[in-house]
Amino acid sequence: MSDVPRFAVVGRVNKGKSSVVATLAEDPSVAIEPRPGTTRICTRFPVEVDGEVLFELVDTPGFEEADRALAWLEEDHSGDRPARVRAFLRHFVGTQDFIEERTLLAPIMDGAAVLYVVDGAHPFRANHKAEMEILRWTGRPGMALVNRIGPGDHTQTWLDALRSRFEVVRVFDAHTADFTDRIELLRSFRSLDPAAAPALDAAIDAMQGERRRRRAEAALTITDLLIDALTLTLTEAAPDAEAIEQRRAALEARFHDRLRGLERDARRRIERLYLHTVAWDEREIDRPVFDADLFAERTWESLGLSDGQVLAVTTGAGAVTGGAIDAMVGGASFLAGTAVGAAMGLIGGLTRLGRRFASASPAQKLGALGRSLSQDGGKPWRIGPHQNPNFGFVLLDRALLHYRSVAGRAHARQDHPALDAGDRLTAALPAEARRALGGVFERLRREHQDVGRETRQRLHDRVGALVGRLDPAGPGAAPKSD
Ligand SMILES: Nc1nc2c(ncn2[C@@H]2O[C@H](COP(=O)(O)OP(=O)(O)OP(=O)(O)O)[C@@H](O)[C@H]2O)c(=O)[nH]1
Ligand SMILES: [Mg+2]
Numbered sequence: 001m002s003d004v005p006r007f008a009v010v011g012r013v014n015k016g017k018s019s020v021v022a023t024l025a026e027d028p029s030v031a032i033e034p035r036p037g038t039t040r041i042c043t044r045f046p047v048e049v050d051g052e053v054l055f056e057l058v059d060t061p062g063f064e065e066a067d068r069a070l071a072w073l074e075e076d077h078s079g080d081r082p083a084r085v086r087a088f089l090r091h092f093v094g095t096q097d098f099i100e101e102r103t104l105l106a107p108i109m110d111g112a113a114v115l116y117v118v119d120g121a122h123p124f125r126a127n128h129k130a131e132m133e134i135l136r137w138t139g140r141p142g143m144a145l146v147n148r149i150g151p152g153d154h155t156q157t158w159l160d161a162l163r164s165r166f167e168v169v170r171v172f173d174a175h176t177a178d179f180t181d182r183i184e185l186l187r188s189f190r191s192l193d194p195a196a197a198p199a200l201d202a203a204i205d206a207m208q209g210e211r212r213r214r215r216a217e218a219a220l221t222i223t224d225l226l227i228d229a230l231t232l233t234l235t236e237a238a239p240d241a242e243a244i245e246q247r248r249a250a251l252e253a254r255f256h257d258r259l260r261g262l263e264r265d266a267r268r269r270i271e272r273l274y275l276h277t278v279a280w281d282e283r284e285i286d287r288p289v290f291d292a293d294l295f296a297e298r299t300w301e302s303l304g305l306s307d308g309q310v311l312a313v314t315t316g317a318g319a320v321t322g323g324a325i326d327a328m329v330g331g332a333s334f335l336a337g338t339a340v341g342a343a344m345g346l347i348g349g350l351t352r353l354g355r356r357f358a359s360a361s362p363a364q365k366l367g368a369l370g371r372s373l374s375q376d377g378g379k380p381w382r383i384g385p386h387q388n389p390n391f392g393f394v395l396l397d398r399a400l401l402h403y404r405s406v407a408g409r410a411h412a413r414q415d416h417p418a419l420d421a422g423d424r425l426t427a428a429l430p431a432e433a434r435r436a437l438g439g440v441f442e443r444l445r446r447e448h449q450d451v452g453r454e455t456r457q458r459l460h461d462r463v464g465a466l467v468g469r470l471d472p473a474g475p476g477a478a479p480k481s482d
Helices: 017-025 066-074 081-091 099-109 126-138 155-163 179-192 194-230 241-246 248-273 297-302 307-313 317-329 333-344 346-352 368-377 391-407 431-446 453-470
Strands: 006-011 043-049 052-059 113-119 142-147 168-171 234-238 360-362 379-383
Touching: 006 017, 006 099, 006 126, 017 043, 017 052, 017 113, 017 142, 017 179, 043 194, 052 194, 066 081, 066 126, 081 099, 081 126, 099 126, 113 126, 113 155, 142 155, 142 179, 155 168, 168 179, 179 194, 194 248, 194 391, 194 431, 194 453, 234 241, 234 248, 241 248, 248 379, 248 391, 297 391, 307 431, 391 431, 391 453, 431 453
Parallel strands: 006 052, 006 113, 113 142, 142 168
Antiparallel strands: 043 052, 234 379, 360 379
16 A cells, blocks of 8 residues: 555535546546436545555545444443444444444554545534544544535534634635645645645645646647648649639648648647647536637637737738739749739738638659659649738637646646636737737748747747646746756
8 A cells, every 4th residue: 555645535415526536637537427326435645656656545425424433432431432433344244334434444553644525615503513423432633624615604613613623624615726726725634634744745846846847848838739730831732823723711720620630649748748638628508718719700809919909010011912922923823813902901901811821833843752742643732831920929829728727727727617708818919029929939930841949949938838827726836947
């Protein structure tokens, strides 16, 4: 048996015990259901960093017959109380009596500390006293957590009732608790159980280091996404521009699908990083703005920069239409329409050009794909990179909103994340920061065949700072200056 600190999460049936376990252990696989009696056996959920178990949470079934169990214990006051609890466990072995009580008390008598969970949405009633009393009989250190499962709020009466029976009492909401709340809980426990303090200090350190590592990894993932998406090109074989024009809708769809795929992969990576292993977009409910389709009108209306801000970050019409004008020189007639459209719509439409790849030109360098295409289908044509100056901002907004939601999300939650629409994060940046980002995006498009180290570094610095500011863990998880 491992000797790491262990916490048995106990309480009345259907009061959010498993939810507290899921959030503390960052484990969405914990069984949580609206109906009572979901947890029937004790299951251990380890909290690990780098393969090393820091502590364990034990999910337990709820008290069912606390009054009767306490009455049995109280029949004999003579010996010490923990011994009497052990006698209780032995006495009913092999019977159908007190199955839940015996199951939940076993890990406590085996050395686990107690996390007693109550539902602050419902009033405290005297009949909870028996549960608390039994827990006292175990002699193990214990902390009480008030978790609210519904709209009612009886937190204060619970706190008063619990304080007379537990040394430490905290409000801990399984659905909204974040990294900081989890660390605070461990800190409180540390003071309660000196024997466990060194192990808990080490656990807190490891968790904070892991939090920093995840954040750095998330920043890298978002940087790579922006680079991959802003430099994306497709190659298509066609004898002339007219043939390309005829395939326009299909090409655009393919191009957009590739971009969606890049974004989806980056999201999955970040979700896995924060141990959210249930893919959210498979749950068809109430999608927040960052989860609408990348090229939906709503996305382009509510994220990225405003028209005026876009104008300010571009160096003028040339920057916007440059790719397209090149293509016109190449003789692609449909691109003339795009170029003129972009030039005319410069003031009114920059933010809404989400549906245009706006650049297709005869591929200058023939890669292996280009050569094989040119053998049987005509000249290879290059589609992309995406020319809309707002594209990088829209993508970055979506990535940051998604990151914030993932990094701050309690693992007990089973609903789909909902955010306020119109969360324009990049639009709220100072003008200088917007210009710098716009400049990096422009460089990426220009360097799409071979992105320079400096461009990558600049982008990484900017994204790292934005991600750091959004980390819901706050300053406690600030990166070490290295
Ligand atoms: N809104 C809200 N709902 C919660 C919270 N915690 C738990 N719930 C809900 O309460 C219900 C019961 O939660 P569980 O975690 O399964 O409760 P339990 O105490 O483990 O239940 P049993 O295993 O049946 O004893 C589920 O529908 C949860 O989603 C919370 O903090 N907020
Ligand atoms: Mg349960």
